[in-house]
Amino acid sequence: MEQKYDIIIIGAGPSGTVTGKLCASKGLKVLILEKRPEIGAPKRCAEGLGKPDLERIGYTGKERFVTQKIDGGILITPNGGTIDLPPGPGGYILERKVFDKFLAYDAAKAGAKIYTKAHVFDLIRVGGKIAGVRLMYNGEQKDVYCKIVVAADGVESKIARIAGLPSGNTPNTIESGYQYEMANIDIADPHKLYTYLGNEIAPRGYIWIFPKGSHIANVGIGIGNCNEKTAKYYLDKWIAGNPGMSKGSIIEENSGGIPIGGFLESMTTDNFLAIGDAAHQVNPLHGGGLAEVSFSAQIAVDVINDAIKSGDTSNSALDKYNKLWWEKRGKNLKKIEKIVHMLEKVTDSELNMAQSSLSGQDIIDLTEGKTHKLIRIMLKNPRLATLVKYLK
Ligand SMILES: Cc1cc2nc3c(=O)[nH]c(=O)nc-3n(C[C@H](O)[C@H](O)[C@H](O)COP(=O)(O)OP(=O)(O)OC[C@H]3O[C@@H](n4cnc5c(N)ncnc54)[C@H](O)[C@@H]3O)c2cc1C
Known part of the structure; x- marks a missing residue:
């Protein structure tokens, strides 16, 4: 391992490898360090990604990491009512273990150097400023220096905290996720995503079926963190009550935390920035983070490239990343975070009303932060009208 790079990226998840590939394509000298022995495994994901989001990072959908095409979904309310979600541009269920490796192949092909089993445990500071990373590799401690460190170390990011960013999670900003990949189950339409709502089955969250084939799917749950029972308990109970699943x-x-907000005002400090789950860049309504990578990596790379080329990697130069991300993504994700907090106060019988009041397109609009229709409906109901304030 060489001792000096322009950029060191901690973590070879999608945020790290997409950022690494784009930086290397600009001619920067890039090192990506991954603590696990295998990139992409174990997966902690239901593997859903929209077609435009995949195309934005340079793929067509014909690659062998695509397991299933998706053309819409079904939302199931607590009383069993259904709302058809329109297909829009469509999407895919990926095989993350293959997808993450493809991203790594392409980062390496663009010139980034990648090491696995390389666990970063500290930042090196010179004159009080971040100047590199300290890691364990092959049982040996190593110091490697760079101009900018990028923390792409996922939801449990320790590195962003070591850098001084308030990136820790509270029970309000993270959900517990649990998931089984299941075979030989019944799926009515294997090209649709299924989402089950209800405080009984998934308090402050939802259950999903993301099909990977006719009889195989990721069947998972995300729940708010204030429950006595675990996410696994609720998922097992739901599966046991559904013969088409329990057979x-x-x-x-898989299990893992899913950030649902708590966005960071600033994701930078001198010679340092955080990206992806490490910076809570996830849609808080459905927990999807892969689409966010396709936006934030491009924003980060332009700022990093300008900073390195101008020789100014200070916080004030990197602050452009905060400004652009908040303008292009953060403002809207913050609105969606408000929807999430409002929905936490809605009862199952009020959720049932959604079936007669909201169309599939209205639900898609909500996932994109558009609340006008929801507010109109809520204002007609005295109790729900009192919740409108949470959306403003
Ligand atoms: C149950 C579940 C279901 C989900 N389903 C979806 C979905 O269907 N669609 C979607 O878009 N998103 C989904 N997500 C979210 C999605 O998986 C994440 O948003 C995405 O993986 C974030 O990518 P990342 O690169 O930021 O972080 P990660 O993919 O978590 O990658 C971080 C990497 O950093 C490495 N690392 C951590 N610390 C260190 C260290 N100190 N040194 C070196 N390496 C380190 C880790 O090993 C890891 O490889 C789901 C999440 C969960 C938990």
Whole structure:
């Protein structure tokens, strides 16, 4: 391992490798350090990604990491009512273990150097400013220096905290996720995403079925963190009550935290920035973070490239990343965070009303932060009208 790079990226998840690829394509000398022995494994994801988001990072959908095409979804309310979600531009269920490796292949092809089993445990400071990273690699401690460190170390990011950013999570800003990949289950339409709502089955969250084939799917749950029972408890209970699911076999089991807001005003400091789950860049309504990578990596790379080329990697130069991200993504994600906090106060019988009041397109609009229709409906109901204040 060489001792000096322009950029060191901590974490070879999608945020790290997409950022690494784009930086290397600009001619920067890039090092990506991944603590796990294998990139992409274990997966902590339901593997859903929209077509435009995949195209934005340079893929067509024909690559072998795509397992299933998706053309819409079904939302199931607590009383079993359904709302058809329109297909829009469509999307895919990926095989993350293959997808993450493709991203790494392409980062390496663009010139980034990647090491696995390289665990960064500290930042090096010179004159009080971040100047590199300290890691364990092959049982040895190493110091490697750079002009900018990028923390792409995921939801449990320790590095952003070491850098001084308030990136820790509170029960309000993270959900507990649990998921089985299941085979030999019944799926009515394997090209649709299924989302089950209800405080009984998934308090402050939802259950999903993301099909990877006719009889195989990621079946998972995300719940708010204030429950006595675990996410696994609720998921097992729901599966046990559904014969079309309980007859299946579990071929993989995953768990993980899902950031649902708590966006950072500033994701930078001198010679340092955070990206992806490490910076809470996730849609708080559905927990999807992959689409966000396709926006934030491009924003970060332009700012990093300008900073390195101008020789000014101070916080004030990198602050452009904060400004652009908040303008292009953050403002809207913050609105969506308000929707999430409002929905936490809605009862199951009020959720049931959604079936007669909201169309599938209205639901899609909500996931994009558009609340006008929802507010009109809420204002007609005395109790819901009192919740409108949470959306403003
Ligand atoms: C149950 C569940 C279901 C989900 N479903 C979806 C979905 O369907 N669609 C979607 O878009 N998003 C989904 N997400 C969210 C999505 O998985 C994340 O947003 C995405 O993986 C974030 O990418 P990232 O690169 O920021 O972080 P990660 O993918 O978490 O990558 C971080 C990497 O950093 C490495 N690392 C951490 N610390 C260090 C260190 N100190 N040194 C070196 N390496 C380190 C980790 O090993 C890891 O490889 C889901 C999440 C969960 C938990």
